[in-house]
Amino acid sequence: xxxxxxxxxxxxxxxxxxxxxxxxxxxxxxxxxxxxxxxxxxxxxxxxxxxxxxxxxxxxxxxxxxxxxxxxxxxxxxxxxx
Numbered sequence: 186x187x188x189x190x191x192x193x194x195x196x197x198x199x200x201x202x203x204x205x206x207x208x209x210x211x212x213x214x215x216x217x218x219x220x221x222x223x224x225x226x227x228x229x230x231x232x233x234x235x236x237x238x239x240x241x242x243x244x245x246x247x248x249x250x251x252x253x254x255x256x257x258x259x260x261x262x263x264x265x266x267x
Contacts, residue, residue, distance in 0.1 A: 189197075252260070
């Protein structure tokens with residue numbers, strides 16, 4: 186490995202930084218384009234049913250994640266009856 190002069194090193198670093206920055210810019214521009222195109226207001230296909238409970242309003246964690254409260258109650262009942 187031959188030693189590189191500091192001037193060459195800074196030039197190389199500048200070139201790398203500019204290409205990385207350009208890649209980031211183009212990526213984020215594409216991301217924001219896809220986000221803005223998908224976030225146009227859409228009319229819901231059916232009006233929200235007030236009697237239907239809202240699912241996934243709170244972030245669930247743990248082994249019971251993804252189950253509705255009714256399903257969790259049923260699972261707990263099944264465990265207790267065993």
